Amino acid sequence: MALTLLHRHALEDHILGFETSANPNHLCVARRPVIFSVLAHAGQEQAVGLALEAAPDIAPRFCGPAEWLAVSLTAGSETVAGHLSEISGASVVDQSDGKVLMAISGPSVRKILAKCVGVDLHPQAFAPGHSANMLFGHVAVNLARTGPDAFEIITPRSFAGSVYEDLMEMGREFALTASFSGG
Known part of the structure; x- marks a missing residue:
């Protein structure tokens, strides 16, 4: 079954x-929004913030120092995960569900x-x-x-x-x- x-x-x-x-x-x-938590590693805050701003189909939402939500209403979870995985110095977790x-x-x-x-x-x-x-x-x-x-x-x-x-x-x-x- x-x-x-x-x-x-x-x-x-x-x-x-x-x-x-x-x-x-x-x-x-x-x-079905796509929402990821993004945490910048120590010393990478500015670079991660700039990379999030430049990422296609992603709207970064500031949460606190070195922490953002990456939101997309147009791209799928795999696409957003792919874009976020290219950002050096960041840890990401899918929070969509x-x-x-x-x-x-x-x-x-x-x-x-x-x-x-x-x-x-x-x-x-x-x-x-x-x-x-x-x-x-x-x-x-x-x-x-x-x-x-x-x-x-x-x-x-x-x-x-x-x-x-x-x-x-x-x-x-x-x-x-x-x-x-x-x-």
Whole structure:
């Protein structure tokens, strides 16, 4: 008898059956993002950071000194692993199955997130391209600004439901909608 493994997203029960047309303020949950942890070896921090910035199909997310998340929504795990293995002075681990990526965008996104994080999200303080680990309510997440009114939140899979519910509650007054991304 062959064993068949099915991928079930951590937010299936939260989103499926509740999807609506996207409002201007919208939360889009990535179905299968590729997310690797990258740690620079001592003395290699700058070289690893520059190599991550130059890697194709990879968006580096700063986590702390000598630590990043390498995120891709376009390349597969093997492709990203191949690019990362070419970076000298770094150790990498695939975290894709243990993380959930949510993208939130819209004209009220900063107001929604301000209810959940204790960080100044003004573009002059947290510009597009910036990312950092922080508390989202009671959960440690990585928050990245991906555009003027767009952010990505990466959370541990086991806390994804809590983060999702908090976001939807904080976005209720702004008619926040949610759906899975295509694919």
